[in-house]
Amino acid sequence: MRVRTAAVAAVAALSLSACAGGGTPAGSNSAAAPSGHELAVPTTPVTITFEEAMTIGTLKPAMDKLVADFQAKYPNITVKLQGDPDYATMYTKEKAEVQAGNAPTIGQVYESWASYFQSGGAITPISELAGTDTPPQLAGFYKGVQKDLALGDGKNWMWPFNKSVLILFYNADMLKAAGQSEPKTWDDYATAMKAVSTNGVTGSTIDPGTAAGAAFGTQWFEILTKADGGALYDADGTPHLNDAGAVKAMTYLKSLKDAHALATGKNYPGETALGALKGAFDISSAAGYGFEKKTVGDKLTLGISALPSGPQGAVNELTGTNMVVFKNATADQKAAAWAFMKFITGPEEQAGWAAASGYLPVTPQALPQMQDFIAQNPYETAAVSQLDTAFALPPYNWIFKCQGYEATAIQDVLDNGAAPADALKTAQDACATAKTQG
Amino acid sequence: MKTASRKGRRPAFGGAGRAGHYARLALALLIGAAFVFPFYWTVVISLGKPGEFSNFPPALWPHWQWSNWSRAWNAAPWVRLFANTVLIASGTVLLCLVTSLLAGFAFGVLRFPGRKALTLLVLSVLMMPGTVLIIPDYVLANDLHLLNTYWIQIIPWGASVFGIFLVRQFFLAIPQEILDAAALDGASRLRVLRSIGMPMVRPALLIIAVNVFLGSWNSFLWPVIMTSSTMDSSNTVQPVEVGLSIFSSAEGTDFPGLAAAVTFTTLPVMVFFLVLQRQFIRGALSAAGGVRG
Numbered sequence: 122m123r124v125r126t127a128a129v130a131a132v133a134a135l136s137l138s139a140c141a142g143g144g145t146p147a148g149s150n151s152a153a154a155p156s157g158h159e160l161a162v163p164t165t166p167v168t169i170t171f172e173e174a175m176t177i178g179t180l181k182p183a184m185d186k187l188v189a190d191f192q193a194k195y196p197n198i199t200v201k202l203q204g205d206p207d208y209a210t211m212y213t214k215e216k217a218e219v220q221a222g223n224a225p226t227i228g229q230v231y232e233s234w235a236s237y238f239q240s241g242g243a244i245t246p247i248s249e250l251a252g253t254d255t256p257p258q259l260a261g262f263y264k265g266v267q268k269d270l271a272l273g274d275g276k277n278w279m280w281p282f283n284k285s286v287l288i289l290f291y292n293a294d295m296l297k298a299a300g301q302s303e304p305k306t307w308d309d310y311a312t313a314m315k316a317v318s319t320n321g322v323t324g325s326t327i328d329p330g331t332a333a334g335a336a337f338g339t340q341w342f343e344i345l346t347k348a349d350g351g352a353l354y355d356a357d358g359t360p361h362l363n364d365a366g367a368v369k370a371m372t373y374l375k376s377l378k379d380a381h382a383l384a385t386g387k388n389y390p391g392e393t394a395l396g397a398l399k400g401a402f403d404i405s406s407a408a409g410y411g412f413e414k415k416t417v418g419d420k421l422t423l424g425i426s427a428l429p430s431g432p433q434g435a436v437n438e439l440t441g442t443n444m445v446v447f448k449n450a451t452a453d454q455k456a457a458a459w460a461f462m463k464f465i466t467g468p469e470e471q472a473g474w475a476a477a478s479g480y481l482p483v484t485p486q487a488l489p490q491m492q493d494f495i496a497q498n499p500y501e502t503a504a505v506s507q508l509d510t511a512f513a514l515p516p517y518n519w520i521f522k523c524q525g526y527e528a529t530a531i532q533d534v535l536d537n538g539a540a541p542a543d544a545l546k547t548a549q550d551a552c553a554t555a556k557t558q559g
Numbered sequence: 560m561k562t563a564s565r566k567g568r569r570p571a572f573g574g575a576g577r578a579g580h581y582a583r584l585a586l587a588l589l590i591g592a593a594f595v596f597p598f599y600w601t602v603v604i605s606l607g608k609p610g611e612f613s614n615f616p617p618a619l620w621p622h623w624q625w626s627n628w629s630r631a632w633n634a635a636p637w638v639r640l641f642a643n644t645v646l647i648a649s650g651t652v653l654l655c656l657v658t659s660l661l662a663g664f665a666f667g668v669l670r671f672p673g674r675k676a677l678t679l680l681v682l683s684v685l686m687m688p689g690t691v692l693i694i695p696d697y698v699l700a701n702d703l704h705l706l707n708t709y710w711i712q713i714i715p716w717g718a719s720v721f722g723i724f725l726v727r728q729f730f731l732a733i734p735q736e737i738l739d740a741a742a743l744d745g746a747s748r749l750r751v752l753r754s755i756g757m758p759m760v761r762p763a764l765l766i767i768a769v770n771v772f773l774g775s776w777n778s779f780l781w782p783v784i785m786t787s788s789t790m791d792s793s794n795t796v797q798p799v800e801v802g803l804s805i806f807s808s809a810e811g812t813d814f815p816g817l818a819a820a821v822t823f824t825t826l827p828v829m830v831f832f833l834v835l836q837r838q839f840i841r842g843a844l845s846a847a848g849g850v851r852g
Contacts (some may be wrong), residue, residue, distance in 0.1 A: 174808075174809060175808070175809075180808055181805070203787055205783065206783060206801070206804035206805075206807065207804070207807065207809065208809060210780065210783050210784070213693060213694070213780075213784060214697075214783070214784050216694055217693065217694045217697035217698065217784060218697075220694055220695075220697070220698050221697055221698045221702075222701075223701060283809075388812070389811055389812070392613075392811065393612075393613045394613075395613075396610045396612075396613030396614070397613045397614055397615035398615070399615055405810075406810055408809075408810045409810040409811050411810075411811070412810060412811025412812070413811075415609040415610055415813075416609070416610045416612075416613050416811075417610055418608060418609050418610030418611070420610060441809075479810065
């Protein structure tokens with residue numbers, strides 16, 4: 122353990138006490154009034170920065186291409202990528218940069234993060250960039266993506282970036298040997314999971330997430346709840362984590378665990394188990410296809426399908442993040458940032474980005490240019506179709522914390538044997554408190 | 560002579576003695592294998608085919624896929640990152656040793672008003688979780704123009720509460736008479752510290768050096784937040800630990816690439832230790848001998 126200087130401690134204490142007041146970054150809460158005119162692309166040299174978690178990782182070539190294509194079209198604009206290794210670190214860094222007054226021009230954000238920055242007056246609304254809250258390009262996005270860009274005030278503050286949905290990967294050979302077929306409903310899924318869970322095989326291994334953040338296991342629970350007719354959150358972010366649908370979903374998970382058909386782990390455990398021939402299914406992001414394919418190699422026939430349906434039909438949840446423009450950027454930087462965001466979400470760039478990264482294109486207009494990719498990856502058609510109906514959790518600051526409470530509840534039930542209703546009551550109380558704190 | 564000498568060193572085994580010898584040997588091999596296996600397996604994964612890392616039971620023989628190594632090698636300026644890590648870790652250790660020695664001497668030997676309160680104040684820092692401070696620390700570093708420098712990775716970690724406490728405890732154990740005798744002979748405080756204190760607290764300094772070096776070598780969150788990624792640049796100030804994160808993404812991890820990078824960034828440290836292990840052990844033993852007085 123180490124000590125810092127007294128000065129650091131004093132500044133830390135001051136900063137912490139400042140944060141305790143509102144828990145949001147400093148700054149005014151008023152957004153600039155829409156001018157009615159879209160910001161014109163600057164013609165003089167301008168440099169913008171983009172804080173993202175893509176270039177530190179395997180997606181670097183795809184990100185570099187987006188930037189190179191943009192800079193080829195607008196040679197006077199330089200885009201500097203500020204890569205972070207993961208989302209949690211990126212959020213910490215973005216908060217620190219905002220506090221220090223040197224926020225990037227553009228930042229990759231989840232909806233709840235955008236809410237945090239917006240409540241502190243740290244980001245710019247789309248209307249200030251596009252001259253309108255509903256720029257023409259918006260209508261070209263998938264409907265689920267369109268709905269994902271507004272914050273609690275109903276205005277659009279975000280622009281889409283790396284979007285995806287969850288899909289089902291499975292060991293087709295194992296299913297066939299167990300006399301099972303691709304599950305169409307969650308009941309089918311439970312039956313298949315139990316059927317394959319013999320001889321050291323566990324149907325699926327999930328990452329339930331942690332108090333610090335959600336994982337695909339958390340999102341599966343959210344999807345199951347909605348598919349059962351439950352609602353974890355109202356539109357205004359009021360939580361109902363112990364809603365009957367949520368308890369039913371958690372009981373479903375517990376029954377699978379009790380039947381030794383479900384296990385928990387960390388760091389993409391479903392993918393690892395699938396590759397080790399110790400698991401039959403993995404619910405993961407469509408964008409993870411490349412990793413799943415590498416992991417299973419030629420050891421099995423990899424089946425891919427849309428998620429099974431529940432009583433409420435097919436339900437899916439958006440994964441991935443959006444972009445925001447930070448307030449402290451200059452007028453030229455904001456104009457350049459807007460040009461960049463529009464450019465990379467255009468059909469041509471989206472087609473290239475989706476094929477290279479595994480994320481889904483945010484606009485169906487990209488599909489005609491992706492025919493070769495779709496022919497090689499037939500799951501893409503089913504996945505993109507769900508972008509119209511996939512839901513996103515309400516965009517409020519506390520939702521991020523509440524997903525951590527959901528994850529803790531899943532852990533309590535699956536790993537510690539807690540009763541679903543009790544674990545979810547604890548999560549509900551904690552989430553309600555978080556909402557009160559804002 | 561040779562034969563006699565060997566006979567002199569090796570016990571003559573009878574039935575039970577020989578069995579005991581082999582049992583000890585087997586145990587030593589087992590323990591050795593337990594320590595070596597994780598590194599060996601990392602090498603196997605780094606040379607394995609895609610997906611092999613997830614095999615169960617694990618693959619035990621490499622498939623010599625050197626393409627994983629070339630991919631990993633080209634992913635970042637590793638020599639620069641390695642040099643950065645050595646510089647940052649060495650600088651931090653040096654600074655920590657100086658501050659631990661001086662503060663430990665002050666708290667353990669010198670008598671001044673408020674000594675106990677000040678000691679408690681320093682120790683109380685142990686109760687402050689580092690992650691809570693990271694945003695205010697960033698703001699301060701920005702104001703001091705220390706972001707993206709080596710200094711921000713060294714200076715804030717240049718004092719260790721554990722180190723100060725350890726050295727203080729060692730100084731408290733030194734008989735006051737020795738220090739008084741030195742003072743009577745006209746030694747200044749710094750002379751007492753240099754000629755009497757330092758040799759006697761050498762074991763504590765060794766422990767601090769190893770702990771701080773390892774902590775600095777493994778540091779991840781602090782350099783990630785305080786420096787910007789410039790993995791393409793030969794001017795990056797980031798350490799190896801941050802460089803290794805390029806093999807992970809939000810959707811998965813390139814395990815063979817990561818294993819290859821871990822192997823070639825760990826290998827120099829292991830070789831360094833193996834070459835100098837006798838000196839390390841001798842140093843630790845002689846240092847331990849220093850406290851018996």
